[in-house]
Amino acid sequence: MxxxxxxxxxxxxxxxxxxxxxxxxxxxxxxxxxxxxARAGCLFIAIVGLxxxxxxxxxxxxxxxxxxxxxxxxxxxxxxxHGFRDLWTIPLAGLVAMAAGFVVGLPxxxxxxxxxALATFAFAVAMPAxxxxxxxxTGGSQGINLFDKALNRSTGALGHVHVLGRTLATNDxxxxxxxxIGLVLAGAAWLLVRGRVGRAFRAVRDSEVAxxxxxxxxxxxxxxxxxxxxxxxxxxxxxxxxxxxWFVSPSTxxxxxSLLLIVGAVVGGLGSLAGMALGALFIQFVPDWAGNLSSxxxxxxVFFGAAIVLVMxxxxxxxxxxxxxxxxxLTRRL
Amino acid sequence: xxxxVDWAGVAQQVVSGLSSGxxxxxxxxxxxxxxxxxxxxxxxxxxxAMFSTFVAWTLTQHGLAYWxxxxxxxxxxxxxxxxxxxxxxxxxxxxxxxxVAIVTIGLFFVVNGAAFWIWxxxxxxxxxxxxxxxxxxxxxxxxxxxxxxIGVSLLAVLLLWLFFRFTKLGLAMRAAALNPDSSRLTxxxxxxxxxxxxxxxxALGAVAGLLAAPPLxxxxxxxxxxxxxxxxxxxxxxxxxSALGAVIGSLALGVFLNLLGTYVSxxxxxxxxxxxxxxxxxxxxxxPAGLLGTAAVRRV
Numbered sequence: 255m256x257x258x259x260x261x262x263x264x265x266x267x268x269x270x271x272x273x274x275x276x277x278x279x280x281x282x283x284x285x286x287x288x289x290x291x292a293r294a295g296c297l298f299i300a301i302v303g304l305x306x307x308x309x310x311x312x313x314x315x316x317x318x319x320x321x322x323x324x325x326x327x328x329x330x331x332x333x334x335x336h337g338f339r340d341l342w343t344i345p346l347a348g349l350v351a352m353a354a355g356f357v358v359g360l361p362x363x364x365x366x367x368x369x370x371a372l373a374t375f376a377f378a379v380a381m382p383a384x385x386x387x388x389x390x391x392t393g394g395s396q397g398i399n400l401f402d403k404a405l406n407r408s409t410g411a412l413g414h415v416h417v418l419g420r421t422l423a424t425n426d427x428x429x430x431x432x433x434x435i436g437l438v439l440a441g442a443a444w445l446l447v448r449g450r451v452g453r454a455f456r457a458v459r460d461s462e463v464a465x466x467x468x469x470x471x472x473x474x475x476x477x478x479x480x481x482x483x484x485x486x487x488x489x490x491x492x493x494x495x496x497x498x499x500w501f502v503s504p505s506t507x508x509x510x511x512s513l514l515l516i517v518g519a520v521v522g523g524l525g526s527l528a529g530m531a532l533g534a535l536f537i538q539f540v541p542d543w544a545g546n547l548s549s550x551x552x553x554x555x556v557f558f559g560a561a562i563v564l565v566m567x568x569x570x571x572x573x574x575x576x577x578x579x580x581x582x583x584l585t586r587r588l
Numbered sequence: 589x590x591x592x593v594d595w596a597g598v599a600q601q602v603v604s605g606l607s608s609g610x611x612x613x614x615x616x617x618x619x620x621x622x623x624x625x626x627x628x629x630x631x632x633x634x635x636x637a638m639f640s641t642f643v644a645w646t647l648t649q650h651g652l653a654y655w656x657x658x659x660x661x662x663x664x665x666x667x668x669x670x671x672x673x674x675x676x677x678x679x680x681x682x683x684x685x686x687x688v689a690i691v692t693i694g695l696f697f698v699v700n701g702a703a704f705w706i707w708x709x710x711x712x713x714x715x716x717x718x719x720x721x722x723x724x725x726x727x728x729x730x731x732x733x734x735x736x737x738i739g740v741s742l743l744a745v746l747l748l749w750l751f752f753r754f755t756k757l758g759l760a761m762r763a764a765a766l767n768p769d770s771s772r773l774t775x776x777x778x779x780x781x782x783x784x785x786x787x788x789x790x791a792l793g794a795v796a797g798l799l800a801a802p803p804l805x806x807x808x809x810x811x812x813x814x815x816x817x818x819x820x821x822x823x824x825x826x827x828x829x830s831a832l833g834a835v836i837g838s839l840a841l842g843v844f845l846n847l848l849g850t851y852v853s854x855x856x857x858x859x860x861x862x863x864x865x866x867x868x869x870x871x872x873x874x875x876p877a878g879l880l881g882t883a884a885v886r887r888v
Contacts, residue, residue: 552704
């Protein structure tokens with residue numbers, strides 16, 4: 255038996271360790287590496303959201319990248335054309351993408367499985383075309399460069415940032431920003447899945463009929479899951495623009511981004527928050543490592559794909575599943 | 589708006605749409621094959637077809653004519669599909685559907701990368717499969733190539749149907765897809781029927797790639813990706829668990845896309861994919877299991 259106090263103590267310890275890791279990591283990283291980790295942080299946020307809809311509610315979404323685009327463009331447009339400071343647009347980007355997430359989630363009331371996957375994938379494929387089509391708002395295929403258009407409202411674009419009386423290098427600041435927000439949102443997701451809503455999500459995933467007959471409005475919870483995951487994608491997308499040198503274009507969020515995010519979620523291990531971080535690091539860093547192995551055309555793609563296949567064959571429950579298996583003897587003793 | 593309808597033009601567009609639709613149909617049936625056997629959409633289906641096409645291109649570079657290269661490649665693709673299933677799908681046979689789907693995404697990257705690695709990124713061109721002369725039927729000029737593509741793709745699908753309908757092996761494969769556990773009890777080696785399904789699907793994909801490449805003029809390693817998207821859409825439109833539905837859905841999609849691109853100017857090339865997918869979405873909202881798919885009956 256694990257007593258409640260021990261369990262809470264262990265959780266606090268894990269959370270404290272995660273915060274400490276985020277605080278000290280930039281001291282060990284080069285400037286360029288800090289920027290790459292900050293990108294991974296954006297992907298982490300989007301994957302945590304995807305985990306809510308696919309891992310906990312059981313609805314396959316292949317459109318998370320397009321929801322990131324909604325968030326990213328919200329930030330870019332508000333900062334470039336409407337005088338907002340970039341940081342203040344982050345929550346707004348989350349809310350706009352949340353609204354888009356609700357719309358994407360509407361078909362989920364009627365469609366399931368592959369049909370829903372296609373509907374969300376359609377959204378992902380259509381997004382870059384739509385962004386190019388409405389070029390008056392989005393800058394077309396040129397995209398929006400905040401570095402040119404709103405230098406003074408782009409925090410850190412001038413090389414350093416003053417926070418709480420300290421001066422931080424831009425990439426360290428972006429690292430703290432993305433992973434700080436990421437940890438808060440991951441904590442929120444953790445609370446959510448352990449509450450009433452999370453129970454409803456899992457009930458929908460495990461058996462829709464059983465959930466409905468216990469009085470759960472399955473359509474509502476499916477749409478809600480898409481909406482919340484939209485919020486996460488929007489925040490991730492908004493931050494992604496900041497860490498991509500304040501630049502966004504339709505190709506930033508192509509449908510390959512949506513596929514990579516689902517790869518990250520499954521490789522990380524659906525249903526495990528620590529796994530989501532590993533999944534984000536996987537899709538951020540493994541392609542780079544693959545590129546270092548050989549620079550022949552196509553070779554990095556071969557290595558990256560082989561890594562995905564290998565992880566799935568060796569760890570069908572993802573990297574997070576490995577974590578759980580390693581931790582099991584420990585937690586059993588508690 | 590449309591002022592005067594040029595019926596000869598419409599007929600030409602319909603035939604050319606059917607020819608693209610026939611190619612989508614081959615790949616869509618390949619997707620349905622694997623979906624029915626394993627419940628998974630094979631994201632690598634298009635890339636495998638692309639790889640087969642490049643193999644055929646190499647054969648034609650070594651002096652083989654188009655049709656001999658076609659036959660050799662389709663047979664090789666059949667064998668290759670079986671080997672691939674044994675190597676990478678078999679180990680995850682017991683894992684969740686999503687895990688297997690991610691393996692096929694991994695395979696997508698491997699096959700696409702391997703083709704770039706082996707054949708370098710320059711565009712290639714394939715000898716024509718059919719005469720390039722037009723043929724006049726009832727005063728309207730049709731492209732022989734379009735008609736030939738329609739014929740070959742329908743023939744391939746028909747052969748596959750005959751195999752499933754009239755051979756013992758086909759029956760075993762259908763049984764294994766429908767009810768793996770009972771099939772195992774009757775002595776069917778279910779795992780091998782899945783491998784065979786991959787072989788057939790890869791061979792069908794090779795036919796699709798080989799028919800799609802010559803009319804493009806020049807093609808590169810990414811040429812099957814939009815085709816896979818349309819095949820996926822066509823299969824879902826028809827009902828992902830119905831091969832006939834996949835054929836009808838794909839043909840309808842091919843014609844629809846062609847007419848849309850030709851006659852509705854504001855859609856243009858950029859929005860063609862988006863518009864097609866939007867229409868499919870609407871169809872699905874009305875009929876959630878596709879046109880011919882079996883509606884899911886759920887029980888607790």
